[in-house]
Amino acid sequence: MTSLPKPRGPLSDLVTSALRAVPGEPVDRIDVEPESADDAAVTLWMLHELLYGGFDEVDDRAEWEPELIRVRRRLEDDLEAQLRERWPGPPDGADLEADFFDWVADHDGPSLARHVQTHATEEQVLDLLRVRSVYHLKEADPTTWAIPRLPVAAKAALVELQYDEYGVGDPARLHAHLFARGMEASGLRPEHGAYVDESPAEILEQNNALSMFGLQRRLRAAAVGHLAAFEATSSVPSRRLAQGLERLGFPDEIIGYYREHVEADAVHEQVALRDICVSLVQEEPHLEPDVWFGAWACLDLEDRTARRMLAGWGVPA
Numbered sequence: 001m002t003s004l005p006k007p008r009g010p011l012s013d014l015v016t017s018a019l020r021a022v023p024g025e026p027v028d029r030i031d032v033e034p035e036s037a038d039d040a041a042v043t044l045w046m047l048h049e050l051l052y053g054g055f056d057e058v059d060d061r062a063e064w065e066p067e068l069i070r071v072r073r074r075l076e077d078d079l080e081a082q083l084r085e086r087w088p089g090p091p092d093g094a095d096l097e098a099d100f101f102d103w104v105a106d107h108d109g110p111s112l113a114r115h116v117q118t119h120a121t122e123e124q125v126l127d128l129l130r131v132r133s134v135y136h137l138k139e140a141d142p143t144t145w146a147i148p149r150l151p152v153a154a155k156a157a158l159v160e161l162q163y164d165e166y167g168v169g170d171p172a173r174l175h176a177h178l179f180a181r182g183m184e185a186s187g188l189r190p191e192h193g194a195y196v197d198e199s200p201a202e203i204l205e206q207n208n209a210l211s212m213f214g215l216q217r218r219l220r221a222a223a224v225g226h227l228a229a230f231e232a233t234s235s236v237p238s239r240r241l242a243q244g245l246e247r248l249g250f251p252d253e254i255i256g257y258y259r260e261h262v263e264a265d266a267v268h269e270q271v272a273l274r275d276i277c278v279s280l281v282q283e284e285p286h287l288e289p290d291v292w293f294g295a296w297a298c299l300d301l302e303d304r305t306a307r308r309m310l311a312g313w314g315v316p317a
């Protein structure tokens with residue numbers, strides 16, 4: 001179980017108090033605007049977390065408290081509006097199946113993996129593991145929400161992919177658990193949410209967008225588009241990260257986590273694109289723009305995180 005993160009402004013402060021007060025009187029209307037990207041991001045992260053593992057000090061009934069759902073929707077709408085405003089739209093004349101991987105490869109953002117491979121210090125890598133743990137310790141969970149929203153062929157393929165992420169029936173091979181073991185072996189805390197307080201808004205926004213895409217049926221195509229881009233940008237960076245961790249003498253458990261993803265995600269990217277995204281669009285052609293939107297959001301949010309982390313270390317992006 002997870003502890004509530006520290007508030008980052010008036011909205012997260014109010015929502016934290018409301019969460020602690022459930023059950024009791026219904027939550028009063030919360031009309032405070034987020035003061036900053038940090039305030040908005042940590043509030044939405046907390047409200048999403050109610051649908052995953054919850055918090056030690058919050059009653060599970062908070063998950064369906066109407067006023068908290070209203071705040072969540074408002075923050076999700078803001079996040080989606082910001083993403084859609086930055087999005088250039090689907091690439092002109094591109095064919096999803098034929099052109100997707102080239103489109104991903106043409107995207108030229110700053111690479112944290114390249115920095116880790118060649119130059120990062122041990123401190124920088126520990127920083128990165130801490131903030132990445134916000135995602136990896138519940139790896140694959142946000143995409144699982146999309147399963148019941150997909151037509152039959154895409155659903156079968158997503159379940160096959162998730163089965164791998166969840167360790168093919170062996171809890172010791174569950175990816176989130178592999179990461180937890182790697183954290184522990186590296187002297188870091190393996191509990192989910194342990195490092196939310198030190199995670200910048202960019203990291204929380206990555207996680208919030210994933211949860212939002214999974215939790216809103218309307219955005220199911222963005223959820224699987226995000227997955228395809230995520231898997232397509234995982235295999236090579238995972239190899240670079242593993243090499244960087246080896247260079248710095250990190251323990252086998254954490255290197256093994258990244259090694260596992262070199263081969264697994266080279267397969268997953270094919271399944272995610274062809275068997276999930278393309279097959280979804282064959283059934284529901286009007287959803288194609290949102291596949292591109294979700295994929296673009298994955299790349300955009302990762303760029304922002306990379307820039308933020310590199311800037312924090314004084315490394316040019």
Ligand SMILES: [Fe+2]
Pocket residue numbers: 139165175261
């Ligand atoms: Fe994985």
Ligand SMILES: [Fe+2]
Pocket residue numbers: 165231264265268
């Ligand atoms: Fe994967």
